[in-house]
Every structure is written in structure tokens, then in C-alpha cells.
Amino acid sequence: MTLYRARVLDTPDDAWPDDGDGLRAGDDVGLVVDDGVITERGPFADVRATHPGEAVIDLRDGWLLPGLVDTHVHYPQVRVIGALGMPLLEWLDRCALPEEQRLAAPAYAAEVASEFVGSLVAAGTTTALVFGSHYPGAVDALFTEAARFGLRVTSGLVVSDRVLPEPLLVTPEQAHADAVALAQRWHGTGRARYAVTPRFSLSAGDAMLESCGGVLADVPDAWFTSHVNENPAEVAEVARLFPDCDHYVDSYDRFGLLSQRAVLAHDVHPMDAELACLAARGTAVAHCPSSNSALGSGLFPLRRHLEHGVQVALGSDVGAGTGFSMFKEGLHAYFVQGLLGADGVALTPGRLLHLATRAGALALGLGDEVGDLSVGRQFDAVCLRPPGGTALDIGLRHADSPEEALGKIFALAGDADVADVWVGGDQISSGGLSRPLRRP
Ligand code: GUN
Ligand code: ZN
Numbered sequence: 279m280t281l282y283r284a285r286v287l288d289t290p291d292d293a294w295p296d297d298g299d300g301l302r303a304g305d306d307v308g309l310v311v312d313d314g315v316i317t318e319r320g321p322f323a324d325v326r327a328t329h330p331g332e333a334v335i336d337l338r339d340g341w342l343l344p345g346l347v348d349t350h351v352h353y354p355q356v357r358v359i360g361a362l363g364m365p366l367l368e369w370l371d372r373c374a375l376p377e378e379q380r381l382a383a384p385a386y387a388a389e390v391a392s393e394f395v396g397s398l399v400a401a402g403t404t405t406a407l408v409f410g411s412h413y414p415g416a417v418d419a420l421f422t423e424a425a426r427f428g429l430r431v432t433s434g435l436v437v438s439d440r441v442l443p444e445p446l447l448v449t450p451e452q453a454h455a456d457a458v459a460l461a462q463r464w465h466g467t468g469r470a471r472y473a474v475t476p477r478f479s480l481s482a483g484d485a486m487l488e489s490c491g492g493v494l495a496d497v498p499d500a501w502f503t504s505h506v507n508e509n510p511a512e513v514a515e516v517a518r519l520f521p522d523c524d525h526y527v528d529s530y531d532r533f534g535l536l537s538q539r540a541v542l543a544h545d546v547h548p549m550d551a552e553l554a555c556l557a558a559r560g561t562a563v564a565h566c567p568s569s570n571s572a573l574g575s576g577l578f579p580l581r582r583h584l585e586h587g588v589q590v591a592l593g594s595d596v597g598a599g600t601g602f603s604m605f606k607e608g609l610h611a612y613f614v615q616g617l618l619g620a621d622g623v624a625l626t627p628g629r630l631l632h633l634a635t636r637a638g639a640l641a642l643g644l645g646d647e648v649g650d651l652s653v654g655r656q657f658d659a660v661c662l663r664p665p666g667g668t669a670l671d672i673g674l675r676h677a678d679s680p681e682e683a684l685g686k687i688f689a690l691a692g693d694a695d696v697a698d699v700w701v702g703g704d705q706i707s708s709g710g711l712s713r714p715l716r717r718p
Contacts, residue, residue: 279312280703281332283322284342284661287684290650293632294584301628302650303680306338311657314703319653337661340697341674341683343631344650345404345658346604347638350503350543350564350593352409353420353433354378354387356394358597366509366573369598377597378412379445387416391423399427399707401602402660402696405638405648407503407541407564407593408433410475412446414456421464428701430658432501432642434473435460437490438481450489454496461497469702473501478508479529480516487533494535501539501642504530507552508544509575527552536561541641543593544569545583546576553586562641563588565633566595567610573598577614580623591638604634605691612688627684656702662687663697670695 286307291300308325310318318325326334354377361373381387398406408424410417410433417435424431437453438446448456457474465472474493476482482490494500507513507526520529527548530536538560545552545563556563565578583590592607593599599607608630615622625633639649648658664670670690677683687695699707 279310279317279332280335281325281329282309282311282335282337282342283307284309284337284340286342286651287631287680288344288650288652289628289632289636290652293629293637299626299628300632301626301681301684307342309651309657311703314656316651316653316655316657319651337698340661340663341687342651342659342661343402344635345648345660345699345701346402346634347591347642347649348398348403348406348594348602348604349541349562349591349638349641350409350566351398351406351596351599351602353394354381354390354411354416355597356390356397359600361597362572364573366512366575366598369573374597375443375446379443381411381416382413382445384415384419387411387413387419388423391416391419394420395423395427395429397596397602398429399699400693400696401604402699403602403604404658404660404699404701405430405642405644406432407473407501407642409503410434410436410473412436412438412448414460417460418463421467421470425468425470427706428469428704430469430644430648430701432471432473434475434501436475436477437486438477439486440483441481442477450485453486454489454492457493458496461493461500465497465500471499471501472497473503474535475502476504478505478512478516479526480512480519483519484533487530487535490535491533499539501541502535502537503541503543504535506530506542506545507547508570509573510547513547525549525552527555531555531559539643541591543595544575546570546578548579548582550582550586553582553588557587560589563590564593564595564641565590565611566593566599567607567614568601569595569599571610571614572600577618578611579618579621580611580615581618581621584623589637589641590633591641592633603692605688608634608688627681627688630688631684657700658702659700660696661698662691662695664691664695668695
């Protein structure tokens with residue numbers, strides 16, 4: 279067992295009551311971690327009294343937070359981050375899809391997988407729903423690399439049978455066979471889980487979506503993820519391609535793809551009927567604010583999602599999103615809600631932390647395991663320790679309250695401040711990306 283002593287910020291409770299945001303702050307907390315699980319938590323002096331002889335790992339020079347959860351991030355797009363100035367469909371054509379075709383080469387895919395997983399670790403992301411590759415070998419490379427660090431990755435083969443460049447297309451039959459074979463190798467292997475992943479219904483016709491339903495039937499407890507309602511031109515094209523569907527969400531729902539084990543990314547332009555459907559199915563939405571701004575997709579209607587009872591978490595949406603930092607995504611989410619004025623939701627620092635941790639864990643069905651630092655959870659955590667003299671270091675030293683400190687973290691924290699990262703009690707990074715522990 280290990281005894282940690284730390285300043286801890288986490289959000290185990292409801293983030294949306296009228297009179298608060300669920301932030302729990304402990305100035306001098308003792309955490310006992312046994313076999314990767316938090317078994318005791320309390321004031322350090324109390325925990326110490328029951329373990330007088332135990333060595334203490336003292337983290338009070340930093341701030342301990344739950345490991346961050348990214349509910350929508352594209353592994354093959356790590357090298358195309360930062361291509362600004364295009365709307366979705368043009369960006370796909372000119373930037374994302376040419377790069378994604380390069381992952382057909384195994385050596386290229388292995389390099390990108392290593393860069394991608396290293397970037398997650400550097401950002402302090404310990405759990406992620408990852409949009410995979412169109413190529414099975416590249417999906418194997420991702421799961422292999424994630425397993426080296428023990429990251430909690432849910433991912434799968436991206437499938438499409440129309441509209442995209444020909445090298446990215448596959449028949450529904452082949453897609454089914456490849457997906458089931460990948461799921462047999464990875465679903466439930468270590469911390470990996472399989473996600474059935476049509477790119478979006480714009481690029482997946484009826485037969486392909488039916489084949490996706492077949493994979494869900496053949497792989498018990500598999501997950502489902504895709505895109506929805508991101509961009510007005512995309513929404514209009516999906517309506518044209520599915521004349522019998524009530525709306526975009528219906529293009530997935532009528533094939534039985536939506537459930538509590540499904541996450542749809544974006545949903546910037548939903549109808550009320552779509553929100554009602556998502557709520558009824560228990561399907562979560564990954565809000566990807568930096569991507570929505572970078573592609574000019576629109577301002578996310580968080581209030582309408584919450585009013586309909588739709589679960590919302592955060593996604594970086596790398597590479598349309600502008601980086602892996604969930605702190606940056608939180609800050610962008612805050613900006614967007616501010617821009618919405620009276621239609622926006624007041625995103626306090628506690629709510630931002632909730633969106634970046636506990637909400638993601640709940641959206642991914644991992645709420646009993648990760649997302650906060652309560653007794654019974656896995657010890658997935660990050661310790662932020664900004665380099666001396668940086669604005670974050672100065673700000674944190676002068677913060678008068680935990681809320682203020684957390685606001686500074688969301689305003690200023692980046693990869694350089696993520697000093698230590700643990701997954702399931704194992705430390706996988708110490709001192710940031712410059713000293714990762716599990717790399718050759
Ligand atoms: N819709 C279909 N594919 C993509 C993608 O790669 N990124 C984003 N943001 N939206 C998509
Ligand atoms: Zn995406």
C-alpha cells in the first residue's frame with residue numbers, strides 16, 4: 279500500500295445544483311492506495327494515525343486532481359492539429375482524410391500511435407474514448423501502445439462505405455468481420471474496450487449502420503461512438519441522404535445503435551426531438567469546444583442538453599480540436615457559454631473540473647471506477663506542479679481559495695504543468711513528457 283499526502287480537488291457530487299457545483303477541496307488529505315484502489319481518505323493526521331509506520335509520498339508542493347477523461351479524440355489526427363480556417367467538410371477533405379490514409383502503412387501507424395498515446399499521458403488524460411483508424415492494423419497499434427501505459431482506452435475500427443476517398447472505404451461485411459476480430463483481441467483485454475465506430479452517417483449507409491448493429495450484437499457490452507449535428511452543411515447532407523429519418527440522431531437510433539453505452543460527439547445543432555431521444559436512450563454527448571470554434575461549427579447549447587437530461591462530458595476532438603489539454607477544453611467551454619449570454623450555463627471552476635473528469639467517467643460507464651478520488655475508486659490521478667515563476671505558479675501561490683486556484687488551473691494549466699500521472703495506482707509519468715516512465 280501507499281500513503282499519499284496532498285492538496286486534492288475533485289468533484290464526486292452533482293455539478294448542477296442551484297446552490298453549488300459539487301467541488302470538494304481538501305487542503306491536507308491523506309489517501310491510502312492499495313492494489314491501485316483508494317481504500318482510505320481523510321484529513322492527513324487521521325489517516326496517518328492509523329498508519330504510523332508507513333512511508334508518506336508528500337505531494338503538497340502540487341495539486342492532486344483525478345486523471346482527466348477525454349470522451350472524443352482522434353488517434354490518426356495527432357499530426358494535423360492546428361490546420362485552422364476551414365469548415366468541417368473542407369477540413370476533412372484537405373487535412374484529416376489525407377493523413378488518415380497514411381495509417382495504412384504499419385510503420386507509420388506505429389509511430390503515430392506512440393505520438394498519440396504519449397500526448398494523452400503528457401496532458402494527464404488517463405481515460406479516453408478514442409476515434410480509431412480505418413485500418414485494423416493501425417487500431418491494433420493504438421491498443422498495443424495504450425496497454426504499455428495502462429491507459430483506459432475505448433476504441434475501435436472506424437468504418438465508412440461511401441463519400442470518403444476510396445482507400446478509406448470498406449464493405450459492410452468486411453467491416454463486421456474486421457471489427458469482431460479486433461474486439462476479440464482487445465475488448466476486455468486489460469483496460470481496453472471496443473467501440474463500434476461508423477465515422478458519421480454521412481459516410482455510412484444503411485447497410486453499414488446495420489452491420490454496426492451486428493457488431494454490437496456479437497460483442498457483449500461493446501461501446502458505440504460517432505459524430506452528430508456538428509456543422510450545418512453536414513446536417514443538411516445527412517437529411518438528404520436519409521429522407522426517411524426524422525433527424526440526424528434517428529439515423530443511428532433506427533439501427534439500434536444508441537444506448538447507455540454510446541457517446542456522440544458535437545451535437546452543436548440539435549432539434550428538441552433529438553435531445554429527447556438521446557436522453558431516453560441514455561446516450562451521452564461529447565462537447566468539443568475548441569474544435570467547434572476552430573472549424574466554426576457553432577456554439578454548443580449546453581443548457582438545452584441539461585434541460586433535456588442529456589449527459590454531457592468534454593472531448594478534445596484532436597485534430598480539429600487544438601490540443602490534448604482538457605484544461606484548455608474546459609476554458610473554451612467556459613468561453614462559449616459566456617458568449618451565449620442568457621442562453622449559456624455558468625461554468626464555475628468546479629463544473630469545469632466535473633466536465634473534464636467525473637462527467638467523462640459517467641459518460642463512459644466508468645463512474646464506479648474513476649473520475650474522482652473517493653474511497654473505492656482506482657487511483658487515476660494527476661499532480662500539477664507548475665514550473666517556478668510561471669503565471670500559474672504565481673497564481674496558485676496567491677490563490678485565496680480552492681475555487682480561485684481551480685480557476686487559475688483552467689485558465690493557465692498546460693502539459694508543462696502536469697508533473698505526475700498515475701493509472702490504477704501505477705505512476706506512468708513523472709515530471710511530464712520529458713521523463714515518461716513506460717517508454718523505451
Ligand atoms: N465528422 C466526421 N469525421 C470527423 C472528424 O474527423 N472530425 C470532426 N470534428 N468531425 C468529423
Ligand atoms: Zn471527431
